[in-house]
Amino acid sequence: MLNKCGIASILFIIFICQSIAAPNTQIGTPTANEATTFPPSYQDSADQIAEYYEQRLYTLPAFKAGHYALRMYRQTLDNKYAAGIWQDMARVASTLNHFANDVTTPEAIYLYSQQRLSSYKGRQGERSRLRFSVTKHHPEYIYLGVDLLSAMARADEYGLKHKHDKRLRQVLRKYDFSLYATDPQMIRAWAAQLANQVFWLRQLGEQDVVEAFIQAFRKTYPDDQDKALSKQQYENKIYGMTHIIIAASGYYQHPVSAADYQWIYHYFRTNIETIIARTKPDVIAEVGLSFLLAGLDKDPVVTQTRQAIQAAIPPLKQMIPSGKDDFNLALGEHRNLLAIMLLGWQRPHAAPKYDQNPAIFRDLPYGLEPKQAAQDQNQKTDDG
Secondary structure: OOOHHHHHHHHHHHHHHHHHHOOOOOOOOOOHHHHOOOOOOHHHHHHHHHHHHHOOHHHOOHHHHHHHHHHHHHHHOOHHHHHHHHHHHHHHHHHHHHHHHHOOOHHHHHHHHHHHHHOOOOOOOHHHHHHHHHHOOOOHHHHHHHHHHHHHHHHHHOOEEEOOHHHHHHHHOOOOOHHHHOOHHHHHHHHHHHHHHHHHHHHOOOOOOHHHHHHHHHHHOOHHHHHHOOHHHHHHHHHHHHHHHHHHOOOOOOOOOHHHHHHHHHHHHHHHHHHHHHOOHHHHHHHHHHHHHOOOOOOHHHHHHHHHHHHOOOOOOOOOOOEOOEOOHHHHHHHHHHHHHHHOOOOOOOOOOOOOOOOOOOOOOOOEEEHHHHHHHHHHHHHO
């Protein structure tokens, strides 16, 4: 006969065998608490991408490193991004130094613009072909809008200006920017860039063609013609709309009023499934960020865009690829930065500014000077 210990051992073995053979909801299935952490939270995904990029940030070209650092600083006010912001200032200073000294005459502007435009010739893709074919009729646009205006506006955002600011403004004033901003063909080629540029002009106190651009944009891309647009042109439309919002925020510096751009928010809400299906992650993320900038954190569009962006991160990877299996850090900087901001949104800050963040602006690159100090000096000269 088996003693009590023997019987107990046999019963234990039977129990273990049954546990292995039968499905067990207690073993191998996440608990309620565990299930909430898989897949990772939006913040977890944002942190993973940020960690991956920031470990390699200064291997990126200056423009990319500066773009990343400035936007992350505006989210976090963390001084760890100061070096990247200084890189951006140095890039801006170098650009404006070159333009102020070497590219101010019509001939110099023409030669510079032709050289820049030639980089689009022969490129593959609908966007590049369109940009070349349209902009060859306005080659100076490359210099004025894409290069000069962007550098002047960035310096202004920092509370700085170039020492030859008057000279550069005189160049801007020789051209009527509405020629580009209201041209349907230019809008089809440069919608997002034109949105940036018309707000930069307003910011600098130069021409104000924001409303004229918006009216021309809406006529160029009527909503009832969406189905006739190619994938590239549909992306261009949505990109233009997101950049109207982002530019209005000063590039993540302050909130925007949804009421001021109700036509955009209504369109995004009505067409979010199409947007997710027909556009790339950069555009999808900017749609979500447009809602966050308006304080609409609880809007279903934010959740839908976050889900789409999180799903774009391949398993076991810490970034969204630029194309199929293309994990080039520089090429992916824009979309991955947007993903970090969308998934880990904090809030916009009007920063950094020369008069408010002295640690960042301790040593200014040659050619840049404080905007207010220069204005005060000019006032003294005028009074004298």
